[in-house]
Amino acid sequence: MSETLSRPQGGRTAAPLKEIPLVRPRDGIGGTLAFKRDQLAFLAGGLARHGDIFRFRPLGLPMVMVNHPDYIRQILVDKGEQYDKNAAIFKVVRPVLRNGLIANPDMALWRRQRRMMAPHFTPRAVGSFTRNMTDESVLMLQRWERDYPEGATIDVTDEIGQLALRIVNRSLFSAEVGEVAQAFERAFGVANSVLGAFFRFPFPPLSVPTPSHRRLRRAIDDMDSFVSGFIRERLSGGTPPGQDVDLLSLLLHSVDEEDGKGMDLEQLHHEVLNICIGAYETTTNTLSWTFYLLARHPEIEERLHAELDQVLGGRVPTFEDLPKLAYTRMVVEEALRIYSPAYQFMRRAVVEDEIGGYRMPAGSNVLVNSYFLHRHPEFWHEPERFDPERFSPEEAAKRPKHAYVPFGSGHRVCIGKHFAMSELVLVLATVARSHRLVMPAGAPEVLPEALITLHPKGGVHLQLEHR
Ligand code: HEM
Known part of the structure; x- marks a missing residue:
């Protein structure tokens, strides 16, 4: 057992650190099985019983839930270097994401890759993609006009999913994904639900060919062939005119300034897939919600x-x-608060640490869950209420920055943050300028489904009307 840390205080030895409260059977919120059955209900129970920090051990795995802006700033920013991505949730998604940016635990490789890609994601670079965002939205509206009569119910999640894939692929890889977008969406949906279940109860191992693990294998193959399709096209056909500076050609030809090496094709494949996955479902869910x-x-x-x-x-x-x-942006920010799509991320404590007077043991899997953080009653009044005014400059200034982390924070903050915000605001503005999407009479409430991402269960279905 590791030694208990003490806080030095003006030369005197301070009281030993407290142990983080552990969820026990007598708490009445259950353990491994309750986490498996309903992850959000289990975590809500832990927060109600123990407050902003508690431990639990699903299948013996040491997990710590943290739910306070100060803790989150410490883990992601102040001591970000001592909390890495060798954490349970990233091990679960690694069969899909492999060594791409999102789950990469190797900090040296991650730094090199991020340095190469970052110039394509600055607000200025994103400015050159905004035309794709609005052009593709207008094309989607034209398809709606052609395919749906006034008042028809449309599957908004599916439609926006295809739109998001078209936008990211056209902007970063100069690829027209057309009809294959739907196959990617289906494959991602399978991976999201199989891995979501596996995260809540990681047994049997993914190497055991159960029917759901076989479905996952096929889904990964489908996503891989989607990506290799346009990489192969680019390799055989050369760079399309005017596209010599897109992210794909940059990844193909770039040489790292520090080590003088280029990127091999396998790494390139993983990065492209990470961008497609990172960009697609998050924006789709946000716009659906x-x-x-x-x-x-x-x-x-x-x-x-x-x-x-x-x-x-x-x-x-x-x-x-x-x-x-400004108000359009506030609406998007509030939707991202209530239904934060990348609602759970995790870090592993590389060394023992002190957090808020508690001892954080080395090896802990630290869980940040923005579904709960964004409802923390100390920072959000009536958290279930949809109220974009929370994001007016005056209201936002009253809150600690880390009470709101839809894109994460620190060195692993979402690389696509500016891309996403521009896309969300522009797609919403393009659609809502001319059309309304209204609730069908008697439609039931849409509930969030806690998969790897927070998905609207069954998708969002709304009726199309002209304004
Ligand atoms: C509403 C939209 C989006 C949300 C809510 C979102 C959320 C997030 C979050 C929370 C992280 C950090 C996870 C962590 O710290 O463990 C992240 C990382 C990442 N996101 Fe996004 N994202 C969105 C859109 C995008 C887009 C549009 C792209 C690409 C065009 C993208 C690509 C990535 C990548 C590559 C990473 C890994 C960054 C790194 O570790 O260097 N995301 N995203």
Whole structure:
């Protein structure tokens, strides 16, 4: 057992650190099986019983849930270097993501890859993609006009999923993904639910060919062939005119300034797949939830329409409009608070640490769950209420920065953050400028499904109307 740390205080030895409270059977919230059955209910029970930090051991795995902005800042930022990605959830998703940026535990390789890719994700670089975002949205609306009569119910999650894949692939890889987008969506859906279940109860190992593990294998193969399709095309056909600076050619040809090495094809494949996965379901879920929330809150939708009418007067938005679409952005930020799609991430404590007076043992899997953080009653009044005003500059300034982390924080913060925010605001503005998506009469509430990402269970289905 590791030695108990003491906090030095002005030369005197301070009281020993407290042990992080452990969820026990007598707490009445269960253990491994309760976590497997309903992860959100289990964690809610732990928070209600123990407050902002507690331990639990699903199948013997040491996990620590942290739910306070100070703890989260310490783990992701202040002591970010001593909390790595060798953590349980990333081991679960590694068969899909492999050595790409998202789950890569090798800090030296990660640094090199991130350094190479970062220039394509600055706000300025993203500015050159915003035209793709609005063009693809307009094409989607034209397809809707052609395929759906007024008042038809559409599968918003599926439609936006295809849109998100088209936007990211066209912007970063100059690839027109067309019909194959749907096959990627299906494969991702399978991986998300099989791995979501495996995270909650990691048994039997993925190497055991159960029917669901075989489905996962096929889904990974399908996502891999989607990616190799356009890498192969680029390798055989050369760079399309005018696309010599897209991310794909950069990854193919770039040489790291420090070690003088290029990227091998396997690593390239993993990075492209990570970008597709990182960019696709997160934005799809956010926009699905945003339209759903707007459909349930006509008074907020009205304010959104007022801003869009005033700023755009019916035309398609451009990059230059982004700073003027302040309320549209607040609507998106609030949807990202309530239904944060990348709602759980994790770090492994590399060494023993002190956190808020508690001893954080080395090897702990530290769980940050923004579903709960974004509902923390100390920082969010009536947290279940959809209220974009929380993101006005005055209200936002009253909260600690780490009370809201939809894109993470610190050195592993989402590389696609600016890309995502521009896309979310521009797609919402392009659609809501001319169309409304309304609740079908008697439609049931859509519930969040806690997979690897937070997914709207059954998808969001809304009726299409002209404004
Ligand atoms: C609403 C949209 C999005 C959300 C909520 C989101 C959320 C996140 C979060 C929370 C992380 C950090 C996870 C951690 O610290 O463990 C992350 C990382 C990442 N995201 Fe996003 N993301 C979004 C969109 C995108 C887009 C559009 C792209 C690419 C175009 C992208 C690519 C990535 C990558 C590659 C990483 C790994 C970064 C690294 O470790 O260097 N994401 N994302």
